Amino acid sequence: MGYTIAQKIIREHLLSGEMEVGNDIGLRIDQTLTQDATGTMAYLEFEAMGVPRVKTERSVAYIDHNTLQTGFENADDHRFIQSVAKKHGIYFSRPGNGICHQVHLERFGIPGKTLIGSDSHTPTGGGIGMLAMGAGGLDVAVAMGGGPYYITMPKMVRINLTGKLSDWVSAKDVILEVLRRMTVKGGVGKIIEYGGEGVATLTVPERATITNMGAELGATTSIFPSDDVTKAFLKAQCREQDWVELKADPDAVYDEVLEIDLSKLTPMAACPHMPDNIKTIDEIGKKKIDQVLIGSCTNSSYLDLMRVAAILKGKTVHPDVSLGIAPGSKQVYNMLAENGALADLIAAGARILESACGPCIGMGQSPNSNGISLRTFNRNFEGRSGTANGQVYLVSPETAAVSALTGVFTNPQELGSGIEIPMPEQFLINDNMVIAPAPVEEMDSVEILRGPNIKEFPASGPLEEQITAKALLKVGDNITTDHIMPAGAKILPYRSNIPYLSNFCFAVCDEAFPQRCRDEGKGMVIGGANYGQGSSREHAALVPLYLGIKAVIAKSFARIHCANLANAGILPFTFQNEADYDTIDQMDELQLPDIRTAIQNGSKVVLRNLTKGTEIELEPVLTDRQRELVLAGGLLNYTREQSEK
Ligand code: MIC
Numbered sequence: 001m002g003y004t005i006a007q008k009i010i011r012e013h014l015l016s017g018e019m020e021v022g023n024d025i026g027l028r029i030d031q032t033l034t035q036d037a038t039g040t041m042a043y044l045e046f047e048a049m050g051v052p053r054v055k056t057e058r059s060v061a062y063i064d065h066n067t068l069q070t071g072f073e074n075a076d077d078h079r080f081i082q083s084v085a086k087k088h089g090i091y092f093s094r095p096g097n098g099i100c101h102q103v104h105l106e107r108f109g110i111p112g113k114t115l116i117g118s119d120s121h122t123p124t125g126g127g128i129g130m131l132a133m134g135a136g137g138l139d140v141a142v143a144m145g146g147g148p149y150y151i152t153m154p155k156m157v158r159i160n161l162t163g164k165l166s167d168w169v170s171a172k173d174v175i176l177e178v179l180r181r182m183t184v185k186g187g188v189g190k191i192i193e194y195g196g197e198g199v200a201t202l203t204v205p206e207r208a209t210i211t212n213m214g215a216e217l218g219a220t221t222s223i224f225p226s227d228d229v230t231k232a233f234l235k236a237q238c239r240e241q242d243w244v245e246l247k248a249d250p251d252a253v254y255d256e257v258l259e260i261d262l263s264k265l266t267p268m269a270a271c272p273h274m275p276d277n278i279k280t281i282d283e284i285g286k287k288k289i290d291q292v293l294i295g296s297c298t299n300s301s302y303l304d305l306m307r308v309a310a311i312l313k314g315k316t317v318h319p320d321v322s323l324g325i326a327p328g329s330k331q332v333y334n335m336l337a338e339n340g341a342l343a344d345l346i347a348a349g350a351r352i353l354e355s356a357c358g359p360c361i362g363m364g365q366s367p368n369s370n371g372i373s374l375r376t377f378n379r380n381f382e383g384r385s386g387t388a389n390g391q392v393y394l395v396s397p398e399t400a401a402v403s404a405l406t407g408v409f410t411n412p413q414e415l416g417s418g419i420e421i422p423m424p425e426q427f428l429i430n431d432n433m434v435i436a437p438a439p440v441e442e443m444d445s446v447e448i449l450r451g452p453n454i455k456e457f458p459a460s461g462p463l464e465e466q467i468t469a470k471a472l473l474k475v476g477d478n479i480t481t482d483h484i485m486p487a488g489a490k491i492l493p494y495r496s497n498i499p500y501l502s503n504f505c506f507a508v509c510d511e512a513f514p515q516r517c518r519d520e521g522k523g524m525v526i527g528g529a530n531y532g533q534g535s536s537r538e539h540a541a542l543v544p545l546y547l548g549i550k551a552v553i554a555k556s557f558a559r560i561h562c563a564n565l566a567n568a569g570i571l572p573f574t575f576q577n578e579a580d581y582d583t584i585d586q587m588d589e590l591q592l593p594d595i596r597t598a599i600q601n602g603s604k605v606v607l608r609n610l611t612k613g614t615e616i617e618l619e620p621v622l623t624d625r626q627r628e629l630v631l632a633g634g635l636l637n638y639t640r641e642q643s644e645k
């Protein structure tokens, strides 16, 4: 039996476990990346592990999220990350160099290698054939220290691409079509592999748009083959030596196969407030819009912005629309500046932003009240834009640019024949914003710069024999980590200050939640299906831990968040019988009797509802290894225990 692309990479990196669906497998990680919003915590955790120098082939620390500096906090955290990077063997991508995923694709990604990043859109690297996965900061810290990264061996899904995209239909429309068919929970426990003759018609940045937004499917990752197109891209980045060919065996077996005829797709949008709420632009009709934002790790490549510039050239942005553009990397920015496209964007009236995440994570450019905002980004969760009643639609750069001119949703196909932007044969290479780490012999003299914003991370103790606590919150399906621990300009600067962050935990759902936790001292959370989807931020576990949350009981979980809960020492359970969700009300007094013994022995877990006088059965969502973690009170405690032994 042949192998899929992902199975080939997994096989080469397998440190423990068998490659059978559902098994816990440990993988050797070649590369890691962090960004600043999750990085400070990840490096504090790395320091706590006491490993002097990273053991990966390449680790890069990017500064791209917290670039709005309205106080000392972000700038201090950047200095901390820069000094840690220098000391411990990590490359440092300075603020201004671009969004981690875009820069990593351009300058560091290598087909066939494994990459984990403390950011859920790390699968962008799948566009050049990397096995690239998002992870919690602690898992990234462990991988930097040479430890394995554990995942549950996923199912393999093949998406067969046939035909060729029509004029004005773009890679964004491909992934929106996949989201339409599979939904935001459809990828959980799966790796999505693209194949078929349509693959060769897509450039690497287009493939990366598709794998990037595969995160919104909940997939472990998405991956494309590494072929001549990949080789040409790497050559144009002066990295031809990094190329290897990668393709699935002809007799590889997939658990699911989907067919997409590229020529049949039309421009689409993900409507408020979920990336899988898909309509075609024609179905939406000529609805008036207020804002257009072009950028983010999904759609800010050279090709994307050149197409936008060609659409805007010689025209003016509609008087009722604010258009913001953030190029994905310094390379992209610089090339647009050199070839004159930047001048076309400026002349048309675009508000040019720095090369960073910016508005995608609510760092500025929040829309007006009830404002309709068209964005080329990947997430439109409620409130994420910074305006609670903002209406965010996710669209392609082409749809965004054309609509910015007309002031209403506009199908770019109305422009007639398309524009041909060739892939450059040579990108502009200048890595002057990447700082190499100090040589080993100098690392001891590097001083770590720690500002006052950096506070201790919360500690948890060994699992108790019995837990009695109230259901302090009950929520519905598809709760995102943006609900649990919101981001945005006002809160993001405090990612290294858990006590302060705790004031905002679940603020989108229930502002009184943090106070309730403080009053009760401990509690549990009841969730619906796909609990914890979205961002990889481990703060969505660390902050509840700080607030005394002992267990989360949900219908199902998103992969990264579930792992983050176990890493933090919070128990993740699903209902043995999903209908039991309805039997628990917020503020019911719950009890997990003999829970330590049950986790230790793998025996039945019973939840007593003391308020209702009922009893139900729960399923711990824990591998054998994770059982050990939660018994010890989380991954850091476990690692310490192991090293003491
Ligand atoms: C996001 O897109 O939500 C983020 C901000 O990039 C997060 C990481 C974070 O919360 O810092 C992600 O996707 O993991």
Ligand code: SF4
Residues within 6 Å of the ligand: 065, 099, 119, 121, 296, 297, 298, 356, 357, 360, 361, 377, 378
């Ligand atoms: Fe940054 Fe947005 Fe990409 Fe997250 S999704 S890494 S915030 S650009």
